[in-house]
Amino acid sequence: MSTLFLRTLREDPADAEVASHKLLVRAGYIRRAAPGIYTWLPLGLKVLAKVEAIVREEMDAAGGQEVHFPALLPREPYEATQRWTEYGPNLFRLQDRKGGDYLLAPTHEEMFTLLVKDLYSSYKDLPLTIYQIQTKYRDEARPRAGLLRGREFIMKDSYSFDVTDEGLDASYAAQRATYIRIFDRLGLEYVIVQAQSGAMGGSRSEEFLSPTEVGEDTFVRSPGGYAANVEAVTTPVPASQAWDDAPAAHVEDTPDTPTIETLVAAANADHPRDDRAWTAADTLKNVVVAATNPAGERGLLVVGVPGDRDVDMTRLEAALAPATVEAANEDDLKTHPELVKGYIGPGVLGPQARPEGVAFLSEEDATIPYMLDPRIVPGTRWITGANEHGRHVFDLVMGRDFVGDGTIEAADVRDGDEAPDGSGPLELARGVEIGHIFQLGRKYAEALDLRVLDVNGKQQVVTMGSYGIGVTRAVALLAENNHDELGLTWPVQVAPYHVHVVATGKDESVFEAAAALATELEAAGVEVCYDDRPKVSPGVKFKDAELIGAPFILVVGRGLAEGTVELKVRAEGTSEALPVDDAAAVVVARVRAALAG
Amino acid sequence: MSTLFLRTLREDPADAEVASHKLLVRAGYIRRAAPGIYTWLPLGLKVLAKVEAIVREEMDAAGGQEVHFPALLPREPYEATQRWTEYGPNLFRLQDRKGGDYLLAPTHEEMFTLLVKDLYSSYKDLPLTIYQIQTKYRDEARPRAGLLRGREFIMKDSYSFDVTDEGLDASYAAQRATYIRIFDRLGLEYVIVQAQSGAMGGSRSEEFLSPTEVGEDTFVRSPGGYAANVEAVTTPVPASQAWDDAPAAHVEDTPDTPTIETLVAAANADHPRDDRAWTAADTLKNVVVAATNPAGERGLLVVGVPGDRDVDMTRLEAALAPATVEAANEDDLKTHPELVKGYIGPGVLGPQARPEGVAFLSEEDATIPYMLDPRIVPGTRWITGANEHGRHVFDLVMGRDFVGDGTIEAADVRDGDEAPDGSGPLELARGVEIGHIFQLGRKYAEALDLRVLDVNGKQQVVTMGSYGIGVTRAVALLAENNHDELGLTWPVQVAPYHVHVVATGKDESVFEAAAALATELEAAGVEVCYDDRPKVSPGVKFKDAELIGAPFILVVGRGLAEGTVELKVRAEGTSEALPVDDAAAVVVARVRAALAG
Structure with a gap:
């Protein structure tokens, strides 16, 4: 200790919010070099090396072969897969002295694909799983929590290459089992949840989430074993209902009811229902959002959800990936006079007051897509906006009086919601993603033309899996999970x-x-x-x-x-x-x- | 081998010139990802890991403590030491999403200095030697020879921190001894040569050069043990001579003598010397060069060397670092009518034809600096340009008839030149720099205000050493030195x-x-x-x-x-x-x- 390059601090660093960040800095494991960019001091490097060693041992034991890609890469491969654009401002881009476009790689699907294309050409070469433990870059909008969400960080990423779907399933299963061993050896608690693959493309996708209060990711689990991140939760679709005995839709004056709460109160007061009181679940809330695609094109859409739910922008964004979304602003509404703030509805009833030449959401020549929550099935009856200030329409029946342009998983998920597989009520929890395994399928192999000759001598596009572990993040989580009021407890x-x-x-x-x-x-x-x-x-x-x-x-x-x-x-x-x-x-x-x- | 991720090639890659590059690619150790940027395949990574392990073991054994800095760093520390500018186009620069300036670090003096400043404050904490094995970036104008000169490469860099000069000497000696052990263990032949510290600042500086025909660096050694890279060779200064019996300078017609060769021939034919023939060594060659500083400011200077020598642009550039140099062009000469191409001289003789308002090089109000080779001492007599087309001046005596603005080490070094320490004739050889050790002194500590309290309670600026090993380059050199016509021989x-x-x-x-x-x-x-x-x-x-x-x-x-x-x-x-x-x-x-x- 008299010569160890260390200086412990009694005070928490000013920018630290979570325990792992505070303690790793105070105990002399890391120091901040820039937002989301850290220097590793001797103590931290020892922990990091041990985590890396465990990851490496298990990857090798599973037959993975280690390689190492550059962090600084040319634009072209990422252009071929659109990710040069799709990553938007999250990508660090730069030019070399000759004006060539380069990036600091946030992930290496393209390079792994091209490398295998360079070296291999036959089904006999496969299956193959290769991996690296390497420094990655992502220009996070809000780097936070020390190592938990950094802009320069170390990941283990591996990729599997197979000729057949069954082969991919086997490679995926092997990596999944390896991840379980790695996290068990690290002593990291985890839940394996179904995930959306987002901008990565592909089909099957699971996350290893470590449950922690400081986690940014919300996930759900059911008593019956279902687990998913909120983006991946699918809504059980109720059965369609007959509408034979449904009353005709009718527009009513509902003055000063711009919110669901005021609307329900007015409905119960002025238009009471016979059998029970109206609730928020009887109303159809239509939310205008703006989506921007990676090319920067911005467009509006309206999302319809039952009035007792909110639109969860995280789920909506996952559903619309790689687009980003935000609430529509006043200017957006001005360009669409058919959208009457607080009273927006599908608008299919007769001669309502409407601007000339515009169509309502549910009409064929509507210019704004209208996406519905899966609960809004044919035969369901709703109170919703009449597209006139102070007026709502009652008994508007989905399928009879209006339709959407499709369904979308955008409504918030709540404690007690039924699991999609019927395994019981969902419980919400927070966690941090420490691993992510994907079946990429043939997306990258097709984009970059990775084919091999199959057993019959025919060219086959290779199918791939992608598997990541946040190594620096694992260090942070180990600190997060192993500390008390006195310090770290590794x-x-x-x-x-x-x-x-x-x-x-x-x-x-x-x-x-x-x-x-x-x-x-x-x-x-x-x-x-x-x-x-x-x-x-x-x-x-x-x-x-x-x-x-x-x-x-x-x-x-x-x-x-x-x-x-x-x-x-x-x-x-x-x-x-x-x-x-x-x-x-x-x-x-x-x-x-x-x-x- | 049936599952190893490997594909050997029978043909050399098209872009490879040196054996190590050809063989490392052909044998499946590395693959090019972009110019000067390589991917490590499983075989290559195994060699790299072994080299790293040897370096790490010896650094640890010498009391070095390992840390790890980011590669992506903010501009500010490098601004404080002027290196943001001085590195010129060799630096990869980029901006983050908020417009902040960042760089990919080519070296980490600033960060190490700031880290020690952050952690330490007393002489009791010193001496300290810390190191990292880390990926560095340099946007080389001409990346070449595979791993020998890359744009993304791995270095071990260490830094020592001491209060006293004696402490720095001891730290430097310890690192020097460690380098000897490392290169001995790696089986890499090396010569320790005196070096210029160039843009790094500081005083004592030695390079470990591995002799190889494919090396870009030229160095010299003498039978008596002197060794230096050509940039660091100093010219033995001859004694000044009396000029009492020297004839007066006289201008002669020397038509069509724009080169030293033609001039010597004309001089011997038309103006023969009594005792012996004129040789090129009797002439004074004045070379106009343009130097550009890191801020992009370009200026001319004239370098005077004996006519039997050439100006070595590498030595000149080292002498003028961090400026870059190039030969002056026609436009440069046009703006200075006093410079008559092929007949340039210091120009101090009487009423020569000269443009109005301009002064010759040796005159007080000359606008172009005139730097002389150290051999041109007072009393030496020269034939040189008379600043008129077709005319030269004879018996122009340094000290009597002209002076320079200073001396400069820019003349080429040749086989057989006397070693500066008198240890015999120099032999020229080529090598690759595999290690470089510097006494930085207090330059960085002053620029970044790194002080500690000394034993008397006074603030003292810390003195530093900087020590680098090219790890990826060592792999290339090992391949270069260990191969035959069949392949590698590790x-x-x-x-x-x-x-x-x-x-x-x-x-x-x-x-x-x-x-x-x-x-x-x-x-x-x-x-x-x-x-x-x-x-x-x-x-x-x-x-x-x-x-x-x-x-x-x-x-x-x-x-x-x-x-x-x-x-x-x-x-x-x-x-x-x-x-x-x-x-x-x-x-x-x-x-x-x-x-x-």
């Missing part, structure tokens, strides 16, 4: 040191005994941080040891006169006296037992 | 595999025996590549094994029937039969002996 598998030996007091024999113990432990393969600082108080030394968070703390101090040293188990807060002569052997045994799991 | 320390086991023929027992041997070798810690490909001819297998270049090749084939296998030592081309039962033990012993050095 699992032994990834701790920078197994044992922190603390010599206290000024007695030379204490320092000699501590040094001897440290040497003995190291000779047995135990990794030791020895606090040999001569003029630092025991209190400061203990605080530092607790902050740094090695799993075992061995204190050599006053007890030495009686022939004992003190062994503390950091995570459990326990402490016991050991005879100094046995101490090394006991600690070695404890460390080995802990490492063996 | 030293065992860095070979991707220790032993290449080749099973030949179709006999199942051969494959079984080969597999058993491979397993036995691996169990003993030997790294094996087993060529188990069933339908590949022995010829192709041998060719691949030779191309890939593992140090030992163990052939299991026809001899098996008689109970023997064949062990080839790749680099020596030797071959011997071994009893199959002893083979594993013999090979293990050989590998261990080779590893032990």
